[in-house]
Amino acid sequence: MSEFSTELFMPTDSMEAVQKLLAAFESLPRVKMVRRVDETTVEARTGVSFKSWGETVDATVTAVESGSRVAITSRSRLQTTLVDYGQNRENVEQVVRRLNAV
Known part of the structure; x- marks a missing residue:
């Protein structure tokens, strides 16, 4: 199965991070x-x-000191997918860009 993950810090409480x-x-x-x-x-x-x-x-989202840690993962729904042509990475990067823009 193909997947891509990343983590980032948000200087907000966990409830606000979930809304974003x-x-x-x-x-x-x-x-x-x-x-x-x-x-x-x-x-x-x-x-x-x-x-x-x-x-x-x-x-x-996990609450940490002075903010929240966000773990984002994108995985192919078809479990036999070996190559996703960068689609999972693109999904995660789009979420991160939108979070940084808010």
């Missing part, structure tokens, strides 16, 4: 569904493109 993640996920291209899994986890699913059969993008 929801907005960032909803602005992803090809997004089909965004949902809040629990108080600290957000998940989005993207549709099919010429690069992949769709991805699941999730982020988990």
